[in-house]
Every structure is written in C-alpha cells, then in structure tokens.
C-alpha cells in the first residue's frame with residue numbers, strides 16, 4: 001500500500017466567472033467545483049488511477065474537514081486523518097472569461113501539540129501497513145518545522161521507502177533525515193542549495209551533490225522538458241513528446257505518485273522515470289488536477305525518450 005501524508009489539507013474551490021476579476025466589484029460565480037486539496041491528496045488520486053491501493057493521512061478539522069473526507073470517499077480514496085480543533089482551510093481558484101486564473105490561498109489554522117503527538121503515534125501504525133510513503137506540501141502553523149525529518153526517520157527505521165516533495169524550510173529540514181527520494185523543480189533546488197543555477201551542467205552538479213549526501217533518488221523536474229534522475233544506477237533524462245497542454249497544476253504531484261507506484265511495484269529506477277514522465281505529462285493533458293486518462297498515459301509512454309547522461313558521478 002502507498003500512504004500519502006498531507007498535513008496542510010485544503011478544500012479547493014474552483015470558481016468559474018463570466019467576467020474578469022476587478023477589485024471593488026460584486027462578482028457572481030457561475031459555477032463552483034469543490035475538490036479535496038493539498039498536494040498529497042492530488043498524489044492520492046493519481047496513485048488510485050494507477051491502480052494501487054492508497055491511504056491518505058494528515059490533519060482535518062471542522063465541517064470543511066468533514067467535507068474533504070466525504071469528497072475523498074466519493075473518489076474511493078481510503079483515509080485516516082487526525083481530527084483537529086481548527087477548521088480546515090479553503091483555497092480558491094477563480095477562472096475568468098479569458099481562462100486567466102487568480103488564486104487565494106489560506107495558510108491554514110493552528111495545530112496544537114497534543115494533535116501533533118496524536119498524529120505521530122497513529123502514523124507509527126500506518127507505516128507498518130505501507131510499502132512507500134509520500135510526504136507533500138507545506139506545514140501548518142503550530143507543527144514543528146522539522147516534522148518531516150521526524151517522520152522520515154520513523155519510516156526508514158522500519159525499512160520503508162519515503163518520497164519528500166516540499167519546498168523552502170520544510171525541504172531544508174526534511175532532507176537532513178535523507179529521504180529515499182526528493183523531487184525538486186529547478187527553483188526548489190536553487191533555494192535548497194542557496195545558489196542560482198544558469199545551465200544544465202550546474203543543475204546536474206547540484207543533483208549529483210544531493211545524491212552523494214545519501215538521497216538514493218534525486219529527481220529534478222523540468223516541466224515540459226521532463227525530468228532528470230540521479231541514482232546509483234546512473235543519470236538519466238526522461239523527456240515527454242510535445243503535447244497539447246491544458247492544465248499543468250498537479251504535474252509534480254502526479255510525478256511523485258507515479259514514482260511511488262513504480263517503487264512499490266519494484267520497477268528499475270530507469271523504468272520508474274519513464275513511467276513517471278508519462279503519467280505526469282498525461283496530467284498536463286487533463287483538465288482536472290491530479291488526474292489523467294490511462295490511454296493518454298500509455299500513448300505518451302511509448303514516446304518518452306530516456307537518455308543516459310554521461311556525467312562523472314565520482
């Protein structure tokens with residue numbers, strides 16, 4: 001089973017309006033679509049479409065938290081959240097008549113110490129049931145900034161695999177516990193290493209250095225250019241074919257999900273890369289976030305190019 005950790009769950013509300021966003025105006029919403037949000041929940045949906053068993057965990061609270069659970073149940077995603085005192089946040093995405101999107105992201109309410117302790121003790125039991133665990137997104141207020149490090153240590157002690165996909169301080173702190181895999185984009189790598197990267201060689205060097213620190217798989221995602229993978233088996237570049245892109249939100253999450261699936265099925269790392277590039281690229285062709293058509297992914301898979309990169313790893 002694959003477990004996804006989402007500490008900062010949200011109810012994602014997609015508003016469609018027949019006008020443009022103008023401050024000081026009353027704007028009527030023509031349709032509203034609610035989804036269970038937070039990056040880890042996108043991962044959950046993609047794992048489910050891939051056909052693997054998935055369990056979503058994290059914190060939810062109040063009526064919004066209950067609605068998130070209901071939405072997951074509708075999608076047949078098993079979940080086991082710790083219920084907290086604070087209400088789960090809303091994130092609003094407004095799509096205007098010109099298909100331009102404006103987002104309002106709440107940061108998430110306070111989580112209390114006893115709630116964090118409860119999560120850690122429940123999580124310990126969940127690890128035993130999981131093969132691969134993904135940890136995604138931001139950390140809500142009140143939760144220690146090094147929580148991901150704590151969780152990664154617990155997972156590794158039990159010999160399970162863990163993928164960390166976050167940014168800023170949570171990423172800096174999290175990698176200290178050496179997760180099995182990280183999937184930064186170029187911006188996140190720059191932030192992590194505190195440098196500005198101007199070409200592919202520098203990007204490769206940075207990824208190799210992170211791998212040398214003890215992260216088994218360093219995957220750097222490059223949007224339409226696919227992804228680089230640095231691992232003991234070698235260095236590879238996976239490139240999708242040119243596609244009709246409709247929505248790239250959740251592409252990173254789809255890539256994480258597909259790697260989790262590949263690792264749990266025992267694919268070689270190179271095979272995991274090919275699979276993950278095709279699933280994430282198929283997500284870019286789907287209107288809904290954290291979703292893809294199986295046939296589209298299969299077609300892309302047959303056209304993904306995997307190149308060995310000759311780069312001195314010593």
Ligand SMILES: Nc1ncnc2c1ncn2[C@@H]1O[C@H](COP(=O)(O)OP(=O)(O)OP(=O)(O)O)[C@@H](O)[C@H]1O
Pocket residue numbers: 184185220221222223224225226227240243245248249250251252253254255276277278280281282284
């Ligand atoms: N325009 C695109 N065309 C084809 N594939 C894409 C495109 N954008 C993203 N992908 C696929 O999705 C993967 C992850 O995308 P990206 O590098 O944008 O991740 P990210 O920045 O982490 O995104 P997220 O916003 O989901 O966190 C890429 O490695 C690629 O395989």
Ligand SMILES: [Mg+2]
Pocket residue numbers: 185252253
């Ligand atoms: Mg990302």
